[in-house]
């Protein structure tokens with residue numbers, strides 16, 4: 001079984017595939033990020049669908065890398081018979097999704113094997129497969145897949161197997177294409193041309209941002225490419241991750257479906273993309289948001305599907321055994337029905353940032369911001385589920401209230417400095433009232449720290465964001481006290497937990513790993529407070545947790561030294577970008593300021 005950090009990402013801005021170091025694609029949803037998986041071995045076993053292309057002797061590759069700043073993956077095996085590379089990629093989407101695997105002989109003559117086991121509907125449906133000339137066609141229900149390759153294929157144990165030898169200088173392609181089963185098969189792509197197109201697409205996207213300099217350039221570029229790969233091109237929606245149910249603790253039940261657009265995650269992603277000069281993505285995000293949240297602001301959801309669908313019922317898939325036995329495997333996400341008050345603040349903060357970063361104004365966008373703010377005026381003092389989406393009793397989360405202050409502050413500022421129309425004075429007064437409330441009820445004067453919720457003693461790493469959002473100055477003693485308390489009580493091996501799960505009342509059993517985003521937020525809080533050396537040291541340790549191709553999942557287990565949770569995770573890659581850029585420029589920035597570097 002592959003480790004979570006064994007996976008590299010392929011993507012075509014509609015969906016994504018995960019390839020393990022043994023050459024097996026173990027996860028692929030077709031045709032869209034949140035469609036049923038055709039390869040679900042990731043959360044079960046090879047029987048649940050996968051596609052292996054590797055030397056016949058099997059085993060982990062010798063090395064792999066992405067080709068320059070692209071999502072073309074090059075996996076190399078040095079074997080006793082010779083050396084072979086497999087180039088894996090998903091070409092920019094034409095009419096249909098394709099996965100291309102190009103086997104390239106480098107030296108000697110290497111016996112190779114391809115084993116394709118398609119299992120539609122998350123491992124459940126074995127398609128009917130028939131041969132048509134040099135291609136095979138697999139059909140079941142709404143799904144059809146065509147595999148085209150010049151090497152012979154044969155059916156074996158409900159899989160399609162090719163055994164062949166690749167010699168130095170030879171290039172042997174496999175092209176897999178999905179299409180709706182009721183439609184004619186799409187035109188076959190030329191694999192070599194598709195390679196050129198894919199390299200061009202990613203290279204020109206990567207060159208399109210503000211040039212990144214400094215020691216963390218490569219890490220930042222890889223994170224930006226990963227964030228871009230998590231955007232759904234037709235709508236501009238940004239998903240949290242391509243996977244569902246990779247566990248927050250091996251064997252545990254905290255396994256969630258992240259193939260959706262959280263307003264919180266998308267706004268943070270926007271901070272990273274805007275700081276890197278990607279205004280086009282910011283515009284697409286704004287359009288997506290305007291469409292998704294249209295309607296009564298009271299009905300705002302914290303998350304939507306990539307096309308803005310609201311209903312995301314959470315169900316368990318009992319036939320899947322889970323990643324290393326971590327059950328249940330879930331699709332859909334019940335958090336979509338929760339009240340998470342921070343989302344208003346993050347969204348309005350995102351709009352403020354976009355304004356200052358030079359995104360052209362839009363009347364619709366301002367009207368929406370006013371409606372959101374007006375709704376929050378009547379809702380900010382309610383108990384909620386908080387940004388960690390706790391499933392226990394609702395309460396007054398300090399972070400949620402701080403983000404309500406952010407909303408009021410950004411809106412009052414927009415009226416004041418951008419001359420936009422609205423009751424600026426009223427919002428200023430509201431901001432002041434929320435601040436007083438937080439300072440009185442969310443701060444434990446005896447321990448000199450902010451607390452997770454009003455009147456409670458537990459801590460919460462989201463409070464590290466206080467200086468970044470500008471709620472208090474970074475060297476305010478209450479901020480420094482909170483940083484010290486988090487470091488003392490919420491860290492393990494220097495990395496940060498989001499909160500202590502035991503006794504937290506989060507409504508869930510089991511525990512979880514250290515949360516990577518919170519560790520980056522500690523970097524930012526230290527950087528803002530002038531502790532640059534400590535911030536840099538922690539940031540550089542965080543970089544060592546990335547896998548061989550620069551990817552991070554959501555969490556880290558310091559005991560086993562393994563990544564945990566869904567992968568790759570936007571919530572880990574966007575703070576990598578914003579922390580790195582702030583370290584590059586030598587000072588911290590507020591969340592609504594573009595990081596000019």
Ligand SMILES: OC[C@H]1O[C@H](O[C@H]2O[C@H](CO)[C@@H](O)[C@H](O)[C@H]2O)[C@H](O)[C@@H](O)[C@@H]1O
Nearest residue numbers: 240256262264265333335387388389571
């Ligand atoms: O751990 C409990 C919750 O975990 C998920 O939420 C987390 O991921 C979200 C997407 O990245 C992020 O926005 C949120 O802040 C995180 O807590 C899961 O989606 C929830 O259903 C679950 O309750």
